[in-house]
Amino acid sequence: MKQEGVVSEKPIVRHELREKARKLIVDTGLLDHLLKHMVGKVASGGEDRFQRRHKTVGGAIEYWLENVDLEDIRKAAGV
Numbered sequence: 342m343k344q345e346g347v348v349s350e351k352p353i354v355r356h357e358l359r360e361k362a363r364k365l366i367v368d369t370g371l372l373d374h375l376l377k378h379m380v381g382k383v384a385s386g387g388e389d390r391f392q393r394r395h396k397t398v399g400g401a402i403e404y405w406l407e408n409v410d411l412e413d414i415r416k417a418a419g420v
Contacts, residue, residue, distance in 0.1 A: 342404070342406050343406055347404070347405050348405050348407065349392070349405050349407055351405070352404060352405040353403065354401045354403055355376065355403070356401075358376070359372060362376075376393075379391045380392060388408065389407065389408065389409065390409050390411070390412065391406060392405055
């Protein structure tokens with residue numbers, strides 16, 4: 342995701358992310374479990390956090406990476 346520049350402004354939809362990940366993780370049950378439970382977790386390297394949201398139009402689920410510091414900034418701003 343990081344190599345492709347997946348950020349909040351340019352997220353990847355669940356279907357596309359799942360298809361790309363299936364090349365490395367064949368067990369779809371494990372893959373679905375990881376997609377569900379990785380949200381809010383810090384990726385290896387400690388620089389990025391894995392995030393998810395439901396798209397308002399169409400209801401698709403989108404994923405992206407964001408800087409770890411953004412959560413602290415949001416908390417400080419009361420958002």
